[in-house]
Amino acid sequence: MARPPRFSTDLLLDAAVALGAASGPAGVTMSAVAQETGAPSGSVYHRFPGRDALLAEVWLRTVERFQEGWLAAVDAETDALRAGRAAARHVVTWSRAHPRETTLLLYGAEDFGRSGWSDEHRARADRGGRRVRAALAALAAGLGADAPADRERVALAVIDLPLSVVRRPLRAGRPLPAHAERLAEECTAALLGQAPEPGADGPG
Structure with a gap:
């Protein structure tokens, strides 16, 4: 049975919500989400091809x-x-x-x-x-x-x-x-x- 991904989409979006609540939409960036979760930037880009997609999914x-x-x-x-x-x-x-x-x-x-x-x-x-x-x-x-x-x-x-x-x-x-x-x-x-x-x- 495959293990669930360490950095799931929901985990990354939860981090983006926390960033947005603290700093507004400007605070929701790919690098900030990676830093907040400790995820490699590649994991973030694997689920969201760019910041527009990240912002859309958060909203x-x-x-x-x-x-x-x-x-x-x-x-x-x-x-x-x-x-x-x-x-x-x-x-x-x-x-x-x-x-x-x-x-x-x-x-x-x-x-x-x-x-x-x-x-x-x-x-x-x-x-x-x-x-x-x-x-x-x-x-x-x-x-x-x-x-x-x-x-x-x-x-x-x-x-x-x-x-x-x-x-x-x-x-x-x-x-x-x-x-x-x-x-x-x-x-x-x-x-x-x-x-x-x-x-x-x-x-x-």
């Missing part, structure tokens, strides 16, 4: 993992208002569990060099974006949000607003407060025109 792995959980949170609820609150809560809960990855998401694909990505990497990003937009459209329809401004409010309520709850403490290097999930839900519920359910406090 895509991070955003795809976030999207999977967010989409599952939305799909788990049949009531649109509950789904909206669950989506907002997931943003905070996931950020609490993955602070480094969330720090990367507070940048954006362009910060990670999307213009230099391969067609395959851009196609992956576009597929993820379409899935999120479809979920937002279904959520908006369930809430009766038909006008463009109303649909924009739904996106703000379930993505942008909860991200704003985590942005300040994460960028200051502080843990998220225990009430962050409830705060996100309360703000989202208010924006969607529905009071939050009682008893949904603390980390989840």
Whole structure:
């Protein structure tokens, strides 16, 4: 039975996430990843042909993992208002569990060099974006949000607003407060025109 590689793709990407969280996208370089892991530079280039590919994989792995959980949170609820609150809560809960990855998401694909990505990497990003937009459209329809401004409010309520709850403490290097999930839900519920359910406090 073959031994697993000493410097796996995930190990190298984990190092790249740590570098990006500490120094921003500029800190994610082939040489920095090699130094962080103790890997020969050849091992890094074996998995990523260049820095554009490394940046693409760091971003895509991070955003795809976030999207999977967010989409599952939305799909788990049949009531649109509950789904909206669950989506907002997931943003905070996931950020609490993955602070480094969330720090990367507070940048954006362009910060990670999307213009230099391969067609395959851009196609992956576009597929993820379409899935999120479809979920937002279904959520908006369930809430009766038909006008463009109303649909924009739904996106703000379930993505942008909860991200704003985590942005300040994460960028200051502080843990998220225990009430962050409830705060996100309360703000989202208010924006969607529905009071939050009682008893949904603390980390989840």
